[in-house]
Amino acid sequence: MRHAWERLHREYATDLLVSSLAADVELSSFQFNRRFAACYGETPGRVLKRVRMEWAQFLLRHSRYPVQRIGRSVGYRSPGTFSDRFHKYVGCSPTEYRARHFAEVSGSWAPWYIATPRDPRAPTS
Template sequence: MPRRVPEELLPHLRRARDLADREYAQPLDLAGLAAAAGVSKYHFLRCFTAVYGRTPGVHLTERRIERAQDLLRATNLTVTEICHLVGYSSLGSFGTRFRQLVGVTPTEYQATFAESGAPRIPGCWVFMHGLSDRRRTAQFGRSPHRSRRSTVEACRTIDPEDTL
């Protein structure tokens, strides 16, 4: 029998889900998501599962793989770069989970869209505009402005034939 969740808890669960959707690339754990909802982690786990039909961990994994699919289709980034951009630290774990959810490996998935010849977004553009400066600053210990300049320099070295 499905668990009944108090209606006043729904906005709090939505806030935690929105946090996972927005910060999917960050290391998120059950305690952090529960804190965003303002409830204990075990109560949060039960209620989230009852409302959304899957655990917060499964939801986060699906969000990361969906974002990876977008990047694989639309950019010229490598699978390893995308793996790290969507929050995985292990290429093996990323590849295994991707294959479980999508049915093919990330490389095979990317190759199917590369064959279509559609224009692809250069990786430097994704790094320059697609990531928040907060994440890059925390990851590399640099100021956001210095990171942005080094990325702009990297973009200047791209072969014009590889861009849109």
């Protein structure tokens, strides 16, 4: 399960499928979802959504990248889908979120290697 958790956090911007994660550990998607949720308290789909939304929020606060680019960079091909899912998750559109939370950053861009705060549910070494 740890490998799957790490893959979700590493490959969140790709078309990652639960069936692919399940195949890695030789389980059916149903069994994988059940065991993953038992280990981490949420399903892989919810973890993926949360990681994508946390990165999107981070980039909206700390970069001047266009909203469409941020959506693509966190795994959404369609700007409409990104905006809709962001609104459902956060309670406002990405543009509104940025207007409320934007913080000036030296150089006005956020390099990809800046990490978000460590998730307390993450597996430990």
